[in-house]
Amino acid sequence: MFLTEAVRRHPEFRVGLRAMAPQAPGVAAWGLMTGVAMAKSGLSLAESSLMALLVYAGSSQLASLPLIIAGAPAWVVLATGFCVNLRFVVFSLHLRPYLIHLPWWQRLAHGYVTADMSYAIFTHRFTQPATDAEGRAAQEAFLAGNAAINWSSWVGASLLGIALANFIPQHWGLGFAGILCLVGILCSLATTRLRVVSAIVASIAAVAAYSLPLKLNIVMAIAVAVLLCLSLERLPPARGRGKEALE
Amino acid sequence: MSGTSDLWTLAVIVGLAAVTVITRSFFFISSRPWPLPRWAERGLQYAPIAALAAVVLPEVMMTQGQLIHGWDARVFGAIAGAATFYVRRSVLATIVVGMGVYLPLHLGLGW
Numbered sequence: 001m002f003l004t005e006a007v008r009r010h011p012e013f014r015v016g017l018r019a020m021a022p023q024a025p026g027v028a029a030w031g032l033m034t035g036v037a038m039a040k041s042g043l044s045l046a047e048s049s050l051m052a053l054l055v056y057a058g059s060s061q062l063a064s065l066p067l068i069i070a071g072a073p074a075w076v077v078l079a080t081g082f083c084v085n086l087r088f089v090v091f092s093l094h095l096r097p098y099l100i101h102l103p104w105w106q107r108l109a110h111g112y113v114t115a116d117m118s119y120a121i122f123t124h125r126f127t128q129p130a131t132d133a134e135g136r137a138a139q140e141a142f143l144a145g146n147a148a149i150n151w152s153s154w155v156g157a158s159l160l161g162i163a164l165a166n167f168i169p170q171h172w173g174l175g176f177a178g179i180l181c182l183v184g185i186l187c188s189l190a191t192t193r194l195r196v197v198s199a200i201v202a203s204i205a206a207v208a209a210y211s212l213p214l215k216l217n218i219v220m221a222i223a224v225a226v227l228l229c230l231s232l233e234r235l236p237p238a239r240g241r242g243k244e245a246l247e
Numbered sequence: 248m249s250g251t252s253d254l255w256t257l258a259v260i261v262g263l264a265a266v267t268v269i270t271r272s273f274f275f276i277s278s279r280p281w282p283l284p285r286w287a288e289r290g291l292q293y294a295p296i297a298a299l300a301a302v303v304l305p306e307v308m309m310t311q312g313q314l315i316h317g318w319d320a321r322v323f324g325a326i327a328g329a330a331t332f333y334v335r336r337s338v339l340a341t342i343v344v345g346m347g348v349y350l351p352l353h354l355g356l357g358w
Contacts, residue, residue, distance in 0.1 A: 026337070026338075026339045029339050029342070030338060030339060030342070033342055043256070044252040044256075045252075046252040046257070047252045047256050047257060047260060050257060050260050050261075051260045051263070054260060054261065054263075054264035055260060055263045055264045055267055056264070056267055057263075057266075057267045059299065060263060060266065060267065061263070063298065063299065063302040064259075064263055066302070066306060068256060068259060074255070074258070074259050074262060077259050077262075077263070078259070078262050078263065078266055080298060080302065081263045081266045081267075082266050082269075082270060083294050083295065083297070083298035084295060084298045084299060084302070085266060085267065085270035085271075085295075086270065086291055086294045086295045086298070087295045088267075088270040088271040088273070089270050089273040089274070089291060090291050091271070092270070092271060092272055092273040092274040092275060093273075093274045093283075095274075095275065096274045096275045099275050100275050100278055104276075104278075107272060107275045107276070108268055108272050108276065110272075111268065111271040111272030111273075111275065111276075112267060112268045112271055112272065114271055115271075172350070172353075172354060173320075173349070173350070173353050173354075174346075176321060176324060176345075176346065176349055176353075177342050177345075177346055179303060179306050179307060179321070179325070180324065180325065180328045180341055180342045180345035180346065180349075181338060181341070181342055182299055182302065182303045183303055183325050183328045183329055183332070183341060183345065184328065184332050184337075184338035184339075184341035184342065185299060185338060186296060186299040186300060186303060186329075187329055187332040187333065187341070188332065188336075188338070189295055189296040189299065190296060192292070194292070194293065195292065195293060195296050198293040198294075198296050198297045198300075199296045199297065199299075199300040200300070201297070202296075202297035202298070202300040202301045202304075203300045203301065203303075203304035205301070206300070206301035206302075206304055206305050207304055207305055207308060207309065207314065210305055210309060210312055211312065217301070217305070218298070218301040218302060221297060221300070221301035222294055222297045222298050222301055225293060225294075225297035225300075225301075226290050226293045226294050226297060229292070229293040230286060230289055230290060230293070233289060
């Protein structure tokens with residue numbers, strides 16, 4: 001992690017910093033908007049700042065805001081955050097061979113700070129996990145440098161957004177930027193036909209079941225969409241079935 | 248922004264931070280090999296987008312528990328943002344264009 005000096009001194013640490021630097025303005029702009037959205041949602045200064053400093057996951061922060069404000073039970077907020085974050089579970093499967101040699105707390109520290117952008121850049125540069133100590137040190141240093149830029153631009157900009165939000169009237173509706181950010185991430189995940197089906201089914205279910213208490217419509221929508229997609233996936237391809245019918 | 252913080256909210260925020268650590272480290276929390284059941288591995292393909300859609304759509308399409316009637320700036324902003332994503336592949340561009348459509352309609356026309 002970037003907290004240990006040995007990692008910071010490694011030449012790959014600087015390479016990691018430089019690889020992430022071009023992305024930093026985009027990350028910062030998104031962090032700024034998240035900061036404004038947190039403060040505008042009705043969270044207190046302390047709550048918004050704590051969220052900016054600790055949670056470090058924009059989509060789960062933005063998704064949890066309406067739930068926290070509506071007073072949804074803690075488990076619904078956490079379960080929604082978990083589901084929004086499930087893409088990281090997939091990333092962690094990929095990162096496992098790169099990090100598994102490290103001590104437990106260092107693995108968790110690396111996992112914690114490796115957000116979407118760091119993951120993408122790291123796995124693009126190192127397509128194979130290193131097999132010797134030297135290579136492992138280099139990969140760890142690169143990932144740490146990368147995450148250091150990502151973390152500082154995100155958290156710094158989020159805190160700035162919280163500070164500036166006080167000077168922006170509520171009725172301007174700038175909190176909508178947070179929803180747009182989720183729209184962007186949603187579109188980026190729509191890479192297969194069944195994922196599009198999942199999104200459409202979940203949208204309809206979430207609106208239809210909106211009157212359920214405790215924001216349970218979200219949990220229900222996820223369950224319905226995932227179960228439907230898992231059953232659709234088992235169907236043989238449509239063309240194959242047509243042929244069988246003809247024969 | 249309100250001035251008071253309550254312990255429940257602070258605890259939920261700390262819980263969300265724990266969720267970040269757990270999800271980002273999921274498969275290397277334990278160093279023992281841990282095969283995932285196939286249905287769960289497949290489910291991971293569909294759950295994240297379902298969760299986002301379930302949060303976003305009601306925020307865009309509903310006001311106080313009712314589907315919106317008539318023109319609403321949020322719908323136009325969200326459509327413009329999504330269209331921008333398909334052209335530019337950038338979350339930042341999605342926010343900029345979406346707000347560029349939303350703000351004039353919302354503040355100028357009161358939609």
